[in-house]
Amino acid sequence: MFRRFVRDRFRPHAPRDHSPSELLLVHPSAELYGSDRVFLESVRALTGAGHRVLVVLPGEGPLVSQLRRTGARVHHCPTAVLRKSVLHPTGLLGFLRDGLVSLPAVLRVLRRRYAAVYISTITVPTWTLLAAALGHRVVTHVHEAEDTQPLPIRVGLTLPLLASRRVVVNSRAAADVLHRAIPRLRDRTSVVYNGVAGPAEHPRAETSSTRPHRLILVGRLSPRKGTDTAVRALALLRERGHPVTLDLIGSAFDGYEWFEREIERLVRAHGLSDSVRLHGFDSDVWHHYAEADIALVPSRFEPFGNTAVEAQLAGLPVVVTDVQGLPETVGDGSRGHIVGADDPEALADGVERLLLDWPGALELAEHACREAAALFAPERYHESLRETIDELTAPGTAGRRAPRRALRGRRRTR
Incomplete structure (x- = not known):
């Protein structure tokens, strides 16, 4: 009717x-x-x-x-x-x-x-x-x-x-x-x-076996994206003796300014003010990927996960959580590490595996870049x-x- x-x-x-x-x-x-x-x-x-x-x-x-x-x-x-x-x-x-x-x-x-x-x-x-x-x-x-x-x-x-x-x-x-x-x-x-379109040129600044230390998370500052989990994982990694830093590329939705303040409070509480950088939104993410070593996608909810694909196209090893469609973006583990969601220790463990076998991490990233470029063209x-x-x-x-x-x-x- x-x-x-x-x-x-x-x-x-x-x-x-x-x-x-x-x-x-x-x-x-x-x-x-x-x-x-x-x-x-x-x-x-x-x-x-x-x-x-x-x-x-x-x-x-x-x-x-x-x-x-x-x-x-x-x-x-x-x-x-x-x-x-x-x-x-x-x-x-x-x-x-x-x-x-x-x-x-x-x-x-x-x-x-x-x-x-x-x-x-x-x-x-x-x-x-x-x-x-x-x-x-x-x-x-x-x-x-x-x-x-x-x-x-x-x-x-x-x-x-x-x-x-x-x-x-x-x-x-x-x-x-x-x-x-x-x-x-x-x-x-x-x-x-x-x-997902990749960069015009391969953006990696270097692929040497020097010890990596730069982590990157691209996405909204949002509880859904697990930004707080990434900060807590960073604190654990530094406690374990890994001199890692974290770059956050993204801004908060209107009405979620409280979460950005919570992230800033969390950074201060863990003494990470010199190790975490909030860059805000940037429509061109490739130069950020070029300066990074490992990409994190620690989402609590994610039907797909474009940033997991972008990280592979950028030639970075990537760690994602086991939620919804994220495992599909990394070939159910064949192109990246999968860890439990909302678990800073599991995320830190996933990153540490890459840090302790950096040649293997680079080999995995190279394989992932080729496959992702074809599958998500x-x-x-x-x-x-x-x-x-x-x-x-x-x-x-x-x-x-x-x-x-x-x-x-x-x-x-x-």
């Missing part, structure tokens, strides 16, 4: 200056962090194949100029974005308020005709539901794997995906989380590993995404549901 009401009242139309072959892509952020860079690769994949692309973002940010360089048009539209605060009454009311305020602008965009609508992440369910209700062919790209919430909440977060004809996920772990919540999604899900990602869009927009698919695509039978891991 809701779908019929929306479709009848706001039926899409195609003005003379608007081609129905255009693709609409919606993303909840204009930053340049992991999911934003993956979205940028999605746009490059489609504009590179000759598609006309209209990108909708909630505001300005460093991503905008990058998108325009691909030839995509960029439109700003207020958007209600799901945050963790929605689990609290005040946060839920704020999300509903934002949804009502943004509704007219969203409907104005969706009243046009598009060959397909690509929704990036499950955090903008209003776009998914309204686009499907208006008869658009919708594909949703899921970058999340929330498996710690009670089942009713996970089902509620995942339910809007039933309005999508296709669902793309970035790891087998993320797919498993979705399917445990709503098994019916298995029929329309494809696993496509993120495409942007070209492979582009090809997989274009296949998904081509299947969705093929003639005769307008009223057809997605074919059965069980992961075990046709998994895409490009």
